[in-house]
Each structure stands twice: as structure tokens, then as C-alpha cells.
Amino acid sequence: MMKKVCWAGALAAACIDAVAADSAVNVYGLVDVAIVRETGGSAGDVTKVTSGVGAGSRLGFKGREDLGGGLAAVFLLESGFQADTGALGQGGLLFGRQAYVGLQGGFGALTAGRQYTPHYLTVVMADPFASGYAGDTKNLIAATGNSASRMDNSLKYVSPAIRGVSAELVYGAGEVAGDSTAGRQFGGALDYNAGPLHVRLGYHNRNNDTATVRNTSNAKNTVLAAVYDFGVVKAHVAYGVNKGLNSSLLRNTANPYGLPGTPVASTDSRDMLLGATIPYGPHTWMVSWIHKDDRGAPDQDASQYALGYRYALSRRTELYTSIAHIVNRHGASYTVGSAIEGGSGNGAVDVGIRHAF
Known part of the structure; x- marks a missing residue:
């Protein structure tokens, strides 16, 4: 009997080693x-x-299992937290940054869960500040409104790149009983990345219908972004079109992500970004100008001017500082925030450190 137990234990250990x-x-x-x-x-x-x-400060778990024949199972669980207080981020969600599982192979990747929208990733690609620091694009550009960076209940497909060209498609179920379209979201992106040029077109569409608000127009966001690496400097440019209710929202301290309940800034606006990244050894300078052109009756335009600097102490640790100022017009009240906070006024300066592990 003891021999059988030993053999069983050895076999189990061998199976575990094979899986690992x-x-x-x-x-x-x-x-x-x-x-x-x-x-x-x-x-x-x-x-x-x-x-x-x-x-955003985070703790993540990322996994991949080889299933054979070029097919693999993948997952990612990423939790955001506040390093200054220890509190959970993203409204207290355990894995509020991302949480998905799926399959990956020669066909591309198909994943399900809470994921970034293709539109938001397009804006991040164009931002010299990479959607962080005082110069964050979310201070003005529509990703804080309709797209809200992430989608729950989503299915996402990312194609393989062919000669630098790839595509993304995403669908998010609204999950409102009795109405399959209420709260529904979908979007996509077309990406070209080869040599010094990276161009990306992103789109997002959200149905504003909920159990309490019916028959409202969809919020639609489209953005075209490009980055060109000249070697001594990277040039950044983006142009966005926002249409419909909640397509572009004010960002404030109470709700930095522009979710329903914050004041509506515009139902018809345009976003423009011009910027540059200047690397020199461990030093990196960032500069950008963003303008929101409100096409509605209030004409609540705003312009943001931002400058930042990063110093790499190592591949995983950097010191940084940045400053930004927003000029609001005709009652607009956009604020200068950062990667996860909306800010309280139209100006901000920061000095910090971040470490990746």
C-alpha cells in the first residue's frame, strides 16, 4: 500500500512538473x-x-499556458492601489485595472473580461505623457468620457500584425434586463507600426440607454493618432471627433473618470494634440499642447500646456517632474489631473518617483 502511495505521489509530482x-x-x-x-x-x-x-500603482499576475499546435491560454489580473494610503484603486475593485482570460495563437488573440478600449489605447499611444503626469491627455481628450479607459463584460479580438498592420475589435454587453442594447459598447482600431512611423485610428461607441434614461443618442468617439521617431526627437499628433451625449465630459475631483453623473461639457467637440518626446541618455523631456474645441452653444473651449522631465536611475526606477496649465473659456471647468486623479484646479506641478518590479 505504501509503495502505491509513493508511486502515486511521484506521478503527481511528475505531472505538476510537466504542466509547469x-x-x-x-x-x-x-x-x-x-x-x-x-x-x-x-x-x-x-x-x-x-x-x-x-x-497608476499596481500589482499584477500574468500567465500563459502552451496548449500545443501554436495555441496558448492567457490571463491577466491587475489590481490598482494607492501607495500613499494602501487603499484599492478604481473605486475599490479588486482587479480594477484589468481582468481577462482568453486564447492566443496564429489567428491573433481573443480575450474576455475587463479590458482597455482600442480608442483609449490610441490616445495613450499619441500622448508624450503616456496618459500620466500633469500633462495627461485625460485632462481634456474624450477618453475620460465615453470610453472611460476600460470596458466591463467585454470580448476583444486583436489580430496578428501583417507588414506592420493589425486590427482590434471589442464588444461590451450592457447586461440590462429586457433591453439588449442598453449600455452596450463596441469599438475598434486599425494600427500601422513599422520603422519610425506609428499610426493608429481608434473608434468607440456607447449606447447611453439605461434603466432610467431611454432613447438618448449614442456617444461616439473617433481619434486618429501618429508618432514619428526622428531619433533625436519623437513627434506626436492626434485629432479626435466626439459626437453625442456623454461623448466628452468634464473631469473633476469627485469623479475623475467622467462617469455618468458629472456635468456634460459638450455633445459635439473636437480634440487636437501636438507634442514631442526628447530622449537623451537617461534624460527624457516631454511637451504637449492640447486643445478642445466645443462645437455646442456654450462654446466651452479649453487649451492645456504641459512640460515634463524624467530621469532614469535604472531600467526600473525613475524620478520625474511635470507641470501643466489649462486655459478654460466660457465657463468650462477642466482640471489638471494625473494618471488616476482628476485634480482640483486648472494648474498643477508634481515631483515624484516610480519603481517597476
Whole structure:
């Protein structure tokens, strides 16, 4: 009997070793903390120590299992947190940054769960500040409104790249009983990335119908972005068109992600970004100008001017500082935030450190 137990244990151990050989799970993370000075707020200026300024602090688990024949199972679970307080980010969600599982192979990748929208990823690609620091595009560009960066209940397909060209498609179920279209989202992107040129066209469409709000127009966001690497400098440009209710929302301290409930800034607007990234050894300079052109009756335009600097102490640790200022017109009240916070006024400066592991 003892021999049988030993053989069974040895066989189980061998099976576990075989599975481990075909699988890989990586634990990774990022911790970002900065001192931030916000100015121009209605309640006065404020100085704070906060987390997720350059990039959201996170702890993630990423895995892949080889299923044979070029097919693999993949998953990602990523939790956001506030390094200054230890609190969970994204409204207290355990894996609020991303949570998905799927299959990957020669056909591309098909995943299901909570994922980034193709439109948001297009904006991030064009942003010299990579959707963080004081110069964050989310301060003005529509990704804070309709797209809200991430989609729940989503199915996403990413094609393989052929001669630098790839595509993304995503669908998110609204899950409202009795109405299959209420809260439904879908979007996509077409991407070209070869040599020094990266061009991306992103689109997102959200049905605003909910159990309490019916027969409203869909929010539609389209953005064309390009980055060209000249070697000594990278040039960034983006142009976005926003149409419909909730297609472009004000961003404020109470709700930095522009979710329903925040004041509507416009139902018809255009976004323009011009910027540059200047690397020099461990030094990187970032600069951008963003303009929101409100086509509605209030004509609530706004322009943001931003400058930033990063110093790489190593491949995983950097020091940074950035400053941004927004000029609001005709009652607009856009604020200068950061990677995960909306900010309280039209100006901000930050000095921080982030470490990846």
C-alpha cells in the first residue's frame, strides 16, 4: 500500500512538473508616489502626497499556458492601489485595472473580461505623457468620457500584425434586463507600426440607454493618432471627433473618470494634440499642447500646456517632474489631473518617483 502511495505521489509530482514546464505565471507591479501642488481650484490651492501620478500603482499576475499546435491560454489580473494610503484603486475593485482570460495563437488573440478600449489605447499611444503626469491627455481628450479607459463584460479580438498592420475589435454587453442594447459598447482600431512611423485610428461607441434614461443618442468617439521617431526627437499628433451625449465630459475631483453623473461639457467637440518626446541618455523631456474645441452653444473651449522631465536611475526606477496649465473659456471647468486623479484646479506641478518590479 505504501509503495502505491509513493508511486502515486511521484506521478503527481511528475505531472505538476510537466504542466509547469508548459506554463508561466509572472508577478509584476509598479509603485508611484509624488508630491503634487494643485492651483486654481474653487476651494483654494492644495499640496498633497499622492499615488499614481506618472502611472497608476499596481500589482499584477500574468500567465500563459502552451496548449500545443501554436495555441496558448492567457490571463491577466491587475489590481490598482494607492501607495500613499494602501487603499484599492478604481473605486475599490479588486482587479480594477484589468481582468481577462482568453486564447492566443496564429489567428491573433481573443480575450474576455475587463479590458482597455482600442480608442483609449490610441490616445495613450499619441500622448508624450503616456496618459500620466500633469500633462495627461485625460485632462481634456474624450477618453475620460465615453470610453472611460476600460470596458466591463467585454470580448476583444486583436489580430496578428501583417507588414506592420493589425486590427482590434471589442464588444461590451450592457447586461440590462429586457433591453439588449442598453449600455452596450463596441469599438475598434486599425494600427500601422513599422520603422519610425506609428499610426493608429481608434473608434468607440456607447449606447447611453439605461434603466432610467431611454432613447438618448449614442456617444461616439473617433481619434486618429501618429508618432514619428526622428531619433533625436519623437513627434506626436492626434485629432479626435466626439459626437453625442456623454461623448466628452468634464473631469473633476469627485469623479475623475467622467462617469455618468458629472456635468456634460459638450455633445459635439473636437480634440487636437501636438507634442514631442526628447530622449537623451537617461534624460527624457516631454511637451504637449492640447486643445478642445466645443462645437455646442456654450462654446466651452479649453487649451492645456504641459512640460515634463524624467530621469532614469535604472531600467526600473525613475524620478520625474511635470507641470501643466489649462486655459478654460466660457465657463468650462477642466482640471489638471494625473494618471488616476482628476485634480482640483486648472494648474498643477508634481515631483515624484516610480519603481517597476
